[in-house]
Amino acid sequence: MRILGIGECNDLAAMHHGFARRGHAVRVFVEDPACRDVHAGLLDFTDDWERELGWVREAGEDGLVVFESAVKGELQDRLRHEGFQVIGGSALGDRLEADRDFGQQVLREAGLKTAxxxxxxxxxxxxxxxxxxxxxxxxxxxxxxxxxxxxxxxxxxxxxxxxxxxxxxxxxxxxxxxxxxxxxxHLEGVEVGVGGYFDGCRFLQPACIDFEHKHFFPGELGELTGEMGTIVSYRGSRRLFDAVLAPVAPLLRESGYVGYINVNLIANEDGLWPLEFTSRFGYPGYAICEALHEEPWEAIFRRMLRRDGDAIATRGGFACGVVLTVPPFPYRQGYEELGKGAPVCVRDDLPAADRAQLSFAEVALVQDRLVTSGVTGYVGVATGVAATVAQANAQALRIARGVAVPNLRYRRDIGERVAGGDLARLQRLGWYDRPAPLPMHHPPALA
Incomplete structure (x- = not known):
């Protein structure tokens, strides 16, 4: 495939790097000059995305444009009108995320209560x-x-x-x-999200359920960073999907939306209370979701664009993503002095399968050495997958320990509140169908 990535900060760098590793031709446009060193030496870049449209069009059905944010929906709509295949969102999606009043109105009209x-x-x-x-x-x-x-x-x-x-x-x-x-x-309850991939006509199944951890420190202390780690599963989300995402499908269809979309909610004894839309790939959400996919992104995107299937192949269990940062994250001020250019080392004894669960973000390859780059010190995410939340957390932390960066920081408690009561409470409230246990794999009996 020929894939043109368009974004402000190259937040989808790990996805684009995966495309390139699997043999696809990838060119990336990064709007913010301060972010143009993200994945430098690892990706091919262009300083003019419009110049690349002919290159994409020449590939026909194998040409794809991928948008990372929810601020260029009108451009996405225009490119689709001009015959390009686009994954990202739409102008409606931009408004759903950016205009909180409008997003709440849409969810009320879908039958949900709003705070x-x-x-x-x-x-x-x-x-x-x-x-x-x-x-x-x-x-x-x-x-x-x-x-x-x-x-x-x-x-x-x-x-x-x-x-x-x-x-x-x-x-x-x-x-x-x-x-x-x-x-x-303010609402008390279980904070949970439900997300899915919309192909312009319908949602692919299954939807995913997620539990974000937004504060910088363990115990939900410190700054709201966006995300310091997340628990994701593609099992048990059907009731949330039917109540939250399914009702907005007609509106998404009318707008030509093609991409991932998520609604964050509070669930309590009084019902579901939607908080906000995310009308784009989440960061690091997309990398954590990928750990549960049985097929690569390009296969999912082809299905969405061709509308030749209504399902994606996913693994059972839970994925735990732990965000790796260096100072001064989550801020930009002082990064040049405190964290930028630091060596990013991966231990030699970290198995190849574990290395595949590292999705690097603000890094660059300089003189054959991986170093921190970008603007905030967002190094990447380590993801573990297992049958339970606690086991997935342990796997993610083991992989995180395989990365050595001066002054590396990450939360060790991602998923503790989920395993410690939120998942059980969500089930008691009727919004989570606990799936059957994953089959145990026993070694063959000795003769």
Missing amino acids: ASHRFTDYAAAAQWVRGHRGRYVLKFNGADSPRTRNYVGQMDDGFDLLALLGLYAARQQPGEAVDFVLMD
Whole structure:
């Protein structure tokens, strides 16, 4: 195949590298100049994606354009209209993720309950509202490319901590700087996501179920990073899929959406409460999902584009992904001094099968040596697969220990709250069908 990757930060670098290793011709366009060293020496790059469209078109059905983000949906729609095969999303998908009010409206119309949410474009107005409506709220900025570290989950029932943060943001706001955010009622329950691959007409089965761990430190402390690790399974998701994703299929079909889409939720005794859409591949979600695939991405993408099947081949059990970082992640400030250019070494005794479960992100090959690159210190993700969440975590940590980078950091508790009660509670609430145990493989009997 001929594959053109288009993105802002080369977040799909590991996917593109996999395409290239399997013999496909890959060219990647990275919009942000600061990210153009991500996978340098490992991928072929272009400085003009439009110039490559003829190269893609010449390949006919073997030509593919892959988008990494949810900010270029209109361009994706236009390229599809011009006859190109595109995996990514659509203009509707961009709006579902970026405009939280709209996403909540769509989910309400699909029959789901939504938490009260209030939109603001002024910090002072938001603070005044909180003073009159004391409570615990979650602050989330609109925009698919908004920094996740600025979001905040309120901790105090009277909203005092949120008021203090709004005051800080107001004091630091630059002249002319526009802000757009929501305050959503805080919800208690199991945080869970359900995601699937939409081929422009229908969802391929099975959908996946995921449990993200967004805070930087164990025990859900520290910054909201986007994701420090995730538990994923392709089993037991049917009830969530039927309630959440299946109802939005007609809207996705009408918009021409082709790609992965996910809805994050809170499940509790009062039902399902959707929080937000992710109208793109998740990071590191796509790499963790890949560990459970029995076929490569290009086979899945061909099926989605040709609509010649309604299923993907997946493994049972759970995948645990552990994100590997160096300072100053999750921030950009100080990376040149603190973490960039550090050697990334993989132990010689790490088996080849384990090495295949390492998906590197912000790295580059310089003089035959792998080093950290990019803008934040997001080194990659180590993924383990096993029959249980705890076993998958142990596998992922064993693989992570096979990587040596100065000042490497990662969470060791990915999946503990899932195995320690969230999965059982989700089952009691009726939203998880626990699959049958995986078959045990016994050694042959001695003669």
